[in-house]
Amino acid sequence: MIYSSYEEKKSEKTLWFRREKQPKEKIKNKKLQIPEGIWVRCKGCKEIIYKKEIERNYDLCPKCDYHFYINAKKRLSLLYDEGKYTAFDENMLATDPLKFRDRKKYKDRLKEYASITGLKDAILSTEGAIANKQVVICAMEFKFMGGSMASVVGEKIVRAIEKCIAGNIPFITVSCSGGARMQEGIFSLMQMAKTSGAIGKLNEAGIPFISILTDPTTGGVSASFAMLGDIIFSEPRALIGFAGERVIEQTIGQQLPPGFQRAEFLLEHGMIDMIVDRRKMRDTLITLLNFFDKSPQNTPLPQNQK
Amino acid sequence: MATLDFEKQFIELDVAIREMQNLAYEWGDNVRQEYRRLKKKRTKMFNDTYNKLTPWQRTQLARHPDRPYTLDYISQIFSDFIELHGDRKFADDAAIIGGLAKLNGRGVMLIGHQKGRGTKENISRNFGMANPEGFRKALRLMKLAERFHKPVITFIDTPGAYPGIGAEERGQAEAIARNIYEMMVLRVPIISIIVGEGGSGGALALGVSDRLLILEHSIYSVISPEACAAILWKDHTKAPEVAGALRLTAQDLSKHKIVDEIVKEPIGGAHRNFDMIAHKMRRAIVRHLQKISLIPIEKLLSQRYQRYRDYGEYQEPTD
Known part of the structure; x- marks a missing residue:
């Protein structure tokens, strides 16, 4: 709602120096495009950890020894x-x-x-x-x-x-x-x-x-x-x-x-x-x-x- | 008397009949005729309803606040009851009661869940939901019975074992497991009767037995219909439907050979004619006790083991 009203305002008096911005969602999508299953967030210490490193370590978190399933x-x-x-x-x-x-x-x-x-x-x-x-x-x-x-x-x-x-x-x-x-x-x-x-x-x-x-x-x-x-x-x-x-x-x-x-x-x-x-x-x-x-x-x- | 939702129709009719009763003497024959018609209709409706109860209606009856509880049966059926208290470890749990009594002059050990009448007693009895100390008291009494060769009779009527912080701290799971384990090898005959709700592990912790009896409108289930609906349907209002899916009625349990006998209740439920249900239960207990007391203990134990060993349905395709 807020976003749409902002859009309306903007179209009413578009300023010549303001470049049309790309919608934010696209950037969001880009972030999500990281292949899944390579990095894991540890449920114990909340650190982001390389999954292979966990697998090499008996499925334990290398930082806090959290026992993954x-x-x-x-x-x-x-x-x-x-x-x-x-x-x-x-x-x-x-x-x-x-x-x-x-x-x-x-x-x-x-x-x-x-x-x-x-x-x-x-x-x-x-x-x-x-x-x-x-x-x-x-x-x-x-x-x-x-x-x-x-x-x-x-x-x-x-x-x-x-x-x-x-x-x-x-x-x-x-x-x-x-x-x-x-x-x-x-x-x-x-x-x-x-x-x-x-x-x-x-x-x-x-x-x-x-x-x-x-x-x-x-x-x-x-x-x-x-x-x-x-x-x-x-x-x-x-x-x-x-x-x-x-x-x-x-x-x-x-x-x-x-x-x-x-x-x-x-x-x-x-x-x-x-x-x-x-x-x-x-x-x-x-x-x-x-x-x-x-x-x-x-x-x-x-x-x-x- | 407390009224269940499906019983409300009778109340309305009862009020109409009572009003007519007063009028009958003032207004002569046609009113009298109408009165007879209403009364007939009421009896028919009553019988029709109770002869075709849905699983959910039975669940409601099993939890009826006026339903006879363990202590009611004990005082009616047995003599010389002496209640024994405490688990000798932590506390006395009023949600489970037990003690010595006589049946036809013979000593028996009685143990059962006990719900409370009214709010005050229900709080002290924790609505029949036992803590670990309750199960451990039950086990202590069973061991006592074993030492003196007295048969054990248990009454099951609980929504389930109590889910509380203290219960977990004191090992609710272990207490239930231990009771099940010990009852499997207890060297005296055990008879269990489900008199109301048989709620999951809390019921089984008193329910491993040589003979399992159930009252006609009692239930026995792995999970309450409400909890099951909340987990599988994500909607606890689906409980009436789930009660059917869980096959928790006495009739279903008998079909699956979980219970040995259904004790028939007076029409409308056990609370409408307590003397009758107590009398029937007494006869059933005596009959089963006489039979299993004659079986040598080793044979009885192997029969008990085999009974539980055989529960379960699976297939095994060979390839």
Whole structure:
């Protein structure tokens, strides 16, 4: 409005020495024409950083160590020996038990996310070795419907646990999830009991379970297997909690303090064992696996030896 | 009695009928006839409405302020109830109650969400939304029951676990996870009854059981219709529609084999005939308890595990 009235005024008495200015928008467009994906603004320190530099650095900000999101595949390759692992239960597909439809059909959403992530659901079950010790790792993929847990995720976790029990293999999860998936309704809720029950079987068999929490781990995932680890650790600054920030703010009618529900907050309140930098994650796992190792060198002294 | 929006039509009719009632003695036969006609119409309308409730209407009934709550059922069905308090760690959460009682002369452990009547009690009971200490109290009582071989009966009626700052500080997620985990392996029979709202994780934290019963107009869902509408439709007014999409009614849950039995309510909802619903619930509890008490505990535990192990629908094409 202001601009147009200025234009009108100008046309009423155009001054001979005033050159017609180019509209400002064109200059704006020029600025936007910088190819995307080369520079990234760090969410931690707000610096603009060359993307390749981040990628070379475990997807951490080189200035402030802010942990950028990485996908499940990349995560796994950082943990396993030489980045090598085999995936299993890869073909499992979600059905649509409720015939759910919001603004889009659930089935269409599933297809859409499958094409974005190259996965069939929000989790990858894998086996491989870490420092030559066999492990099973289930890594959740946040880009697949917010890493939400429904029938397939639950079933894959339970099968991975069954594999661990059968082969006496340590079990590791990397959680990255908003919680239970609404589109499968009550079935999603039941996965919380299903996975927690399986963790019970794992404990009974005396097999260690290491739960790694990454940004974010909330809702039905944090309120089930993710919080049941023998060892629980998290990446720095990861959002971990039960209720979402907005829900809490609406309920209590005030803004939340900074750092609320972040990994550091959970550590302070005794909810997790430690916070581990992404660069140290593999080393930490090696140390832990060494501790839990069941080989003869690591067993306690025989009872009869006095 | 509080009135839901779809019940307003009866109120208008009731007023008309009551006015007629006074007139009937003054004005002879034709008014009397009209009175009978109205009364018939009212009964028909009432029955028609309650026989064809929409999922949203059931949701409203499940949250009805006059609906019987856990303590109402406990006082009607059980004897010698002694309420026990506190989690021995932090506080006593009034949103969850529990204690010892007798059913047909046998000791049982009762645990349940408790909503409040009226604003004042609702504030102290936090509208039935438990904090971690509530779940930890429940777990303490379950462990107590386990040590003395008493079956556990839980009543579920909560909008959900409380989303507050203190709740997060004290580990709401861990408290829920721990309860689910422990209930899976608790070495006594567990029966759960959804008497009102079964709100997500807060409900499941008392709801892992050998037998799950539900009242006819109760609901059980992964998320409230309002919250789901706000997230997926970006419009919380779509809640009535979403209630249908979530399949949260007792009938849907029974179809999906989540619940074992639907306890039929008197027409118009449990609050319209409390004696009747309490009587029916008592009979259902006794029947199920008798059955599962006969199952050896190891077998019961493996059945319980298998029940939850089997939940979920997926396909696995081989290539």
